[in-house]
Amino acid sequence: MDKDSVVSALSKRLGTDDTDLLSDMYDDALAQVLDYTNRTKLVGNMGVYVKQLVIVMFNRQGTEGDSSRSEGGVSESYEIGLPSDIKQALMRYRTAKVVTF
Structure with missing residues (x-):
């Protein structure tokens, strides 16, 4: 599925x-998912988790940086x-990562 759709x-x-x-958030979410999985492209159903x-x-907009909040x-x-x-879900x-010294 392409980004625009x-x-x-x-x-x-x-x-x-x-x-x-939403496009900017998609780019950020995609980068986070790929970083977490150590991949360069989506495979399988990874796109579902990006969405x-x-x-x-x-x-979470407006709560960036908060770990908790209490109101009323x-x-x-x-x-x-x-x-x-x-x-x-992304563990599979x-x-x-191969590291050489």
Whole structure:
């Protein structure tokens, strides 16, 4: 699936017309997923997890840098970095990194 169609689908799902923002978030999410898996391109269903990460990033807007927040008696805490459910799903796509000295 190409980037434009993913951004369009995310725009519909999230109810926003700001495709520039979603495109930027997609690039960031893609880089994070590829870095975590030690890969240079998406394989299998990794694209699903990139989309999930974009949704998380979109929903976290305005809370960047916060690890927790409490307002009106409601407390929220945030995971830093990749959410654990996305990490767990990406574990099967990780490749070993070879380091030579």
